Amino acid sequence: xxxxxxxxxxxxxxxxxxxxxxxxxxxxxxxxxxxxxxxxxxxxxxxxxxxxxxxxxxxxxxxxxxxxxxxxxxxxxxxxxxxxxxxxxxxxxxxxxxxxxxxxxxxxxxxxxxxxxxxxxxxxxxxxxxxxxxxxxxxxxxxxxxxxxxxxxxxxxxxxxxxxxxxxxxxxxxxxxxxxxxxxxxxxxxxxxxxxxxxxxxxxxxxxxxxxxxxxxxxxxxxxxxxxxxxxxxxxxxxxxxxxxxxxxxxxxxxxxxxxxxxxxxxxxxxxxxxxxxxxxxxxxxxxxxxxxxxxxxxxxxxxxxxxxxxxxxxxxxxxxxxxxxxxxxxxx
Amino acid sequence: xxxxxxxxxxxxxxxxxxxxxxxxxxxxxxxxxxxxxxxxxxxxxxxxxxxxxxxxxxxxxxxxxxxxxxxxxxxxxxxxxxxxxxxxxxxxxxxxxxxxxxxxxxxxxxxxxxxxxxxxxxxxxxxxxxxxxxxxxxxxxxxxxxxxxxxxxxxxxxxxxxxxxxxxxxxxxxxxxxxxxxxxxxxxxxxxxxxxxxxxxxxxxxxxxxxxxxxxxxxxxxxxxxxxxxxxxxxxxxxxxxxxxxxxxxxxxxxx
Numbered sequence: 001x002x003x004x005x006x007x008x009x010x011x012x013x014x015x016x017x018x019x020x021x022x023x024x025x026x027x028x029x030x031x032x033x034x035x036x037x038x039x040x041x042x043x044x045x046x047x048x049x050x051x052x053x054x055x056x057x058x059x060x061x062x063x064x065x066x067x068x069x070x071x072x073x074x075x076x077x078x079x080x081x082x083x084x085x086x087x088x089x090x091x092x093x094x095x096x097x098x099x100x101x102x103x104x105x106x107x108x109x110x111x112x113x114x115x116x117x118x119x120x121x122x123x124x125x126x127x128x129x130x131x132x133x134x135x136x137x138x139x140x141x142x143x144x145x146x147x148x149x150x151x152x153x154x155x156x157x158x159x160x161x162x163x164x165x166x167x168x169x170x171x172x173x174x175x176x177x178x179x180x181x182x183x184x185x186x187x188x189x190x191x192x193x194x195x196x197x198x199x200x201x202x203x204x205x206x207x208x209x210x211x212x213x214x215x216x217x218x219x220x221x222x223x224x225x226x227x228x229x230x231x232x233x234x235x236x237x238x239x240x241x242x243x244x245x246x247x248x249x250x251x252x253x254x255x256x257x258x259x260x261x262x263x264x265x266x267x268x269x270x271x272x273x274x275x276x277x278x279x280x281x282x283x284x285x286x287x288x289x290x291x292x293x294x295x296x297x298x299x300x301x302x303x304x305x306x307x308x309x310x311x312x313x314x315x316x317x318x319x320x321x322x323x324x325x326x327x328x329x330x331x332x333x
Numbered sequence: 334x335x336x337x338x339x340x341x342x343x344x345x346x347x348x349x350x351x352x353x354x355x356x357x358x359x360x361x362x363x364x365x366x367x368x369x370x371x372x373x374x375x376x377x378x379x380x381x382x383x384x385x386x387x388x389x390x391x392x393x394x395x396x397x398x399x400x401x402x403x404x405x406x407x408x409x410x411x412x413x414x415x416x417x418x419x420x421x422x423x424x425x426x427x428x429x430x431x432x433x434x435x436x437x438x439x440x441x442x443x444x445x446x447x448x449x450x451x452x453x454x455x456x457x458x459x460x461x462x463x464x465x466x467x468x469x470x471x472x473x474x475x476x477x478x479x480x481x482x483x484x485x486x487x488x489x490x491x492x493x494x495x496x497x498x499x500x501x502x503x504x505x506x507x508x509x510x511x512x513x514x515x516x517x518x519x520x521x522x523x524x525x526x527x528x529x530x531x532x533x534x535x536x537x538x539x540x541x542x543x544x545x546x547x548x549x550x551x552x553x554x555x556x557x558x559x560x561x562x563x564x565x566x567x568x569x570x571x572x573x574x575x576x577x578x579x580x581x582x583x584x585x586x587x588x589x
Contacts, residue, residue: 241386282356283355
């Protein structure tokens with residue numbers, strides 16, 4: 001059987017990971033993207049880049065955790081700068097019950113006391129009495145990761161055609177993999193948009209080795225360290241499909257939270273505010289939907305980097321015709 | 334139960350925030366048997382009223398919608414949000430929240446009375462989220478409110494009925510006004526306790542949304558509210574200090 005020609009629409013995390021999986025299996029792939037460069041119009045550009053399947057169990061269905069564990073294996077192989085330093089979850093003493101709630105719904109963590117917190121993150125020494133440490137989780141810089149994937153696709157001879165806005169119907173290929181995120185709302189009417197806002201700051205006064213989540217009854221947030229003293233602080237979740245500028249309230253909440261984590265963030269430089277719309281279905285679970293020669297990968301919600309490898313693998317398996325009969329038509333499981 | 338001339342069968346009102354997903358929220362609403370859900374506009378709307386997908390889901394629940402002004406800290410903000418809610422949901426019902434303290438989310442009762450006066454004058458049917466303060470309650474009724482919603486304890490705290498005496502006093506003073514305990518309920522037993530005091534209904538959100546199994550918890554609350562109401566109507570016994578045997582002592586065999 002000759003290998004099919006596949007066109008992937010969308011060079012966000014879903015599209016690039018899927019193209020990588022397909023190319024790795026010898027499929028003839030091309031990627032088309034409406035924007036002019038990687039990340040320009042992809043919500044994954046604004047992601048935290050946390051590969052945290054066990055933390056996510058607290059707010060997501062077990063499926064997310066199960067599929068997410070594949071990402072812990074996939075990303076280090078395709079993006080060696082992935083760091084597997086775990087996740088630290090902290091709460092101020094007043095909100096200690098938030099930690100108990102988190103611990104009750106998560107798995108694969110250890111309780112950390114003041115000493116252990118200080119060993120893990122010296123700059124947080126003495127600031128928190130209790131924390132949860134998820135040793136097996138990882139994180140990456142989404143922008144570097146997307147750029148690296150685009151580079152390795154080019155090395156494999158997979159072109160990314162920018163400035164190309166196409167709908168699945170008018171593409172000449174054996175298969176179309178529709179990875180357009182919320183832009184696919186025209187065909188996936190049940191898709192909804194969930195607004196997310198984030199801020200990137202720079203500080204030389206504090207160093208973190210892993211994502212730190214600060215629990216709060218109203219404004220939970222995370223701080224993810226990146227290279228060159230950069231930190232990504234995220235992220236709001238608002239039930240609206242609006243990518244307008246960050247509101248003052250959201251900015252205050254995000255920055256306040258970071259300041260509560262460590263006063264050094266009060267002196268940090270603001271590098272960027274970012275906003276985009278995450279694609280989600282009503283159950284907040286991803287789906288692979290086949291419609292004739294088009295396969296849609298969508299609904300990755302706030303778990304793009306965590307879920308893309310599992311979905312890409314399933315899509316690649318399906319498109320290569322290796323186990324079509326084992327594939328559920330409408331769901332990724 | 335009659336709320337502004339509308340007959341509502343279930344005495345449990347449910348909030349729609351903080352669920353793991355809209356699908357789970359929908360299941361929980363169904364399991365609760367509620368006839369009224371509250372929905373927040375402030376955070377989900379923005380300037381472009383772009384929360385439409387979520388609002389469409391809320392409309393699709395097929396129950397009456399009570400929009401709220403959660404997150405509003407001033408009279409002006411609350412009034413503007415209420416007007417927007419009327420446009421978006423086509424209802425004159427509004428759950429009025431004017432928050433006075435960011436830490437406890439305690440109502441600013443002065444702003445609340447002011448906003449209620451403005452909104453009632455503008456044709457709104459106001460459900461004010463207030464403290465259990467008797468005098469404030471009187472002012473809210475003067476302002477035109479026909480329903481009162483005192484807190485049990487701070488929003489989302491799950492601490493249950495913090496001031497049973499105050500809640501009982503309120504009930505005794507306003508026997509004819511629909512009284513709904515709003516906020517602070519953590520367990521079905523709290524909801525039952527409020528209903529046993531003779532409250533007309535209970536409004537809650539976090540206790541269901543943050544439960545490990547929100548749908549099962551919604552069902553548990555439905556039973557608790559029903560049990561509490563039935564107990565109130567059955568005229569509970571008065572507690573007393575002296576033990577009273579439930580079987581007669583006279584005639585029992587004596588082993589002396």
